[in-house]
Amino acid sequence: MANNGISDTNQLYNDPNIISRFSQGDDAAFRIIFNEQLRPLCYFAHKLIGQKEEAEDIVSTAFASLWERRQQFSHFNAIKSFLYIAVRNHCYDLLKHRNVVNKAEDVLISTGTTPDIAVDARLLQTELLQIILGELNNLPERSRQILEWSFLEEKKTSEIAELLSLSEAHVRMEKSRALFQLRKLLNDKQLLEVVLLLLAILKK
Amino acid sequence: MQPTSEISPLLVRILYKCWSGAVLNSDEQQALNEWLAATPQNKVVYDEIVSGQWPVSDLQYYNSISYNDNWDRVQQKIAGKERPVKRLRFWWAAAAVILMLLGGVWFWKQQTQLKPEKAVQLADIAPGTQGAILTLGDGSTVVLDSLRNGEVANQQGVKAVLLNGKLLYENNGSANTIVYNSMTTPRGRQFHLVLPDGSQVWLNAQSSIRYPTAFTGKDRRVDISGEVYFEVKKDEQKPFFVNVPGRAEIAVLGTDFNIKAYTEEPYLNTTLVNGAVKVVAKGQSTILRPGYTAQIGEQGNIKVVSADTEQVLAWKNGAFYFDGATLQEVMRELSRWYDIEVVYEPGVPDTRFGGKISRDVNLAGLLRGLQATGVHYRIEQGRKLVVYK
Numbered sequence A: 001m002a003n004n005g006i007s008d009t010n011q012l013y014n015d016p017n018i019i020s021r022f023s024q025g026d027d028a029a030f031r032i033i034f035n036e037q038l039r040p041l042c043y044f045a046h047k048l049i050g051q052k053e054e055a056e057d058i059v060s061t062a063f064a065s066l067w068e069r070r071q072q073f074s075h076f077n078a079i080k081s082f083l084y085i086a087v088r089n090h091c092y093d094l095l096k097h098r099n100v101v102n103k104a105e106d107v108l109i110s111t112g113t114t115p116d117i118a119v120d121a122r123l124l125q126t127e128l129l130q131i132i133l134g135e136l137n138n139l140p141e142r143s144r145q146i147l148e149w150s151f152l153e154e155k156k157t158s159e160i161a162e163l164l165s166l167s168e169a170h171v172r173m174e175k176s177r178a179l180f181q182l183r184k185l186l187n188d189k190q191l192l193e194v195v196l197l198l199l200a201i202l203k204k
Numbered sequence B: 001m002q003p004t005s006e007i008s009p010l011l012v013r014i015l016y017k018c019w020s021g022a023v024l025n026s027d028e029q030q031a032l033n034e035w036l037a038a039t040p041q042n043k044v045v046y047d048e049i050v051s052g053q054w055p056v057s058d059l060q061y062y063n064s065i066s067y068n069d070n071w072d073r074v075q076q077k078i079a080g081k082e083r084p085v086k087r088l089r090f091w092w093a094a095a096a097v098i099l100m101l102l103g104g105v106w107f108w109k110q111q112t113q114l115k116p117e118k119a120v121q122l123a124d125i126a127p128g129t130q131g132a133i134l135t136l137g138d139g140s141t142v143v144l145d146s147l148r149n150g151e152v153a154n155q156q157g158v159k160a161v162l163l164n165g166k167l168l169y170e171n172n173g174s175a176n177t178i179v180y181n182s183m184t185t186p187r188g189r190q191f192h193l194v195l196p197d198g199s200q201v202w203l204n205a206q207s208s209i210r211y212p213t214a215f216t217g218k219d220r221r222v223d224i225s226g227e228v229y230f231e232v233k234k235d236e237q238k239p240f241f242v243n244v245p246g247r248a249e250i251a252v253l254g255t256d257f258n259i260k261a262y263t264e265e266p267y268l269n270t271t272l273v274n275g276a277v278k279v280v281a282k283g284q285s286t287i288l289r290p291g292y293t294a295q296i297g298e299q300g301n302i303k304v305v306s307a308d309t310e311q312v313l314a315w316k317n318g319a320f321y322f323d324g325a326t327l328q329e330v331m332r333e334l335s336r337w338y339d340i341e342v343v344y345e346p347g348v349p350d351t352r353f354g355g356k357i358s359r360d361v362n363l364a365g366l367l368r369g370l371q372a373t374g375v376h377y378r379i380e381q382g383r384k385l386v387v388y389k
Helices: A018-023 A027-049 A052-068 A076-104 A119-138 A141-152 A157-164 A168-185 A188-202 B011-020 B026-038 B040-049 B056-064 B067-081 B083-114 B116-121 B327-338 B363-369
Strands: B133-135 B141-143 B150-155 B158-163 B166-171 B180-185 B189-194 B200-203 B207-212 B220-232 B240-244 B248-252 B255-261 B268-274 B277-281 B284-288 B292-296 B302-306 B319-326 B341-344 B352-358 B376-380 B384-388
Touching (some): A018 A076, A027 A052, A027 B056, A027 B067, A052 B067, A052 B302, A076 A119, A119 A141, A119 B011, A141 A157, A141 A168, A157 A168, B011 B026, B011 B040, B180 B189, B180 B200, B200 B207, B240 B255, B248 B255, B248 B268, B268 B277, B277 B292, B284 B302, B319 B327, B327 B341, B327 B352, B327 B363, B327 B384, B352 B363, B363 B376
Parallel strands (some): B166 B189, B220 B240, B341 B384
Antiparallel strands (some): B133 B141, B133 B180, B158 B166, B180 B207, B189 B200, B200 B220, B207 B220, B220 B255, B268 B292, B277 B284, B292 B302, B319 B352, B376 B384
């Protein structure tokens, strides 16, 4: 499974006890799961409803109800499915509500867009983003550093060149080579894991 | 769940290949075509992924999602769900406050009898009352504190009538010129008004509303300041807009909401009780759901948080209702209702207050309810309240 390449979330996979600690009410284990899943879930919700604040509100509600039901979970995939399904359902509710509002107030509020209900497409996109960010970690150190600086921290090529004492042309070349490598790296095994989980979520 | 299309196990791989610019084989191409044809939204997402801009285009948003803020939010929600227990404790606390309050009044009365010199120090201040100043279209003003039921003004066929403490408008249908009236509450007064369209408005202390005596245009527009609670009468033909000049505009249909727009408060808060409103500030906007507050900061940024509407509307129902309010927040409320100036001596600790107290008690009695370690109060001449260590 991919991690997001920013925080060190490998703990989740390195420590098999995380889930049992979580279900027994360990706050630190909950925080690890939270850190692992927060951004992808917010991204997914944001893609569905288009509002940052609402997305974060929906995701935090899902985490709160996960905590309430913590004793029911013995496997990480079950936790992840639960979170995505809870978020998806809340997004549906919100979009339905918004539809009603828009209908009643179409004079007043024209959002100009039909509600985006491409749940499976957005789920795929969220997973794809996770994979790409996770793959960053498999690149050679300097390539990874260049990509993280330029994508995650949005540093300019000139800034990176200065940080690494390289010419801008060199940084550009390394960046495109790193991207090329990144695109080649993804292997079938990881994809299969992702797909199985997606199927589990979408069938519910 | 209604999947918009059957998801192929190949799709992640296919999309990854598309993203990376790899060539699809014929099976993959066919699966992709089917998926794209299934729903127009799939095409939207596909186009985004292969645009060459993605995922870079989304990373700024992605990285702006705060771990700590959201963790706090989750903890708050978990705490909120354990409400039954908390509520009970809270009501015990509230009961204790009221008991302390009654005890305080009793104690104070005993003291005034026994030690009259102490009573001089405790110069008291009466609570606010119902009342307001009505400014008519011609600029003349009517003080609505002590008037009896009956006609207050007649402006071009529209009568303003005072009935049991609230002002309402009676239109005989002949209104054709637009006349604007303003209702203003000073500190220490609140007032209930029925607008010409039947919408109900409550003004908290130090607040105002400006409105036409007849809504003849294609929409209904009012300007406000301070804190105002609205129950807007539904009229789909004429949307209702509340303008907080220079700061925000709230668009509504039939709906109940509170706007707290005191300039001395850090946020302009719009809290929705029923219906739907759209809050617009400096180019940003959000559609609010019932039970939520839109907080507009000084820069015009909007933040939506969940709200305890009972607490937000306590003022309208004759109570102060604090739940973790800071000393300064409490004092700002009191200064508006008791019309006092609050002075802080150095060294007063940061304290938070919880509890529900009637707004109908004298200041000294209320202060006895607001007990906290290291915080003392002294009422001085000239409606001044000194808070000291």
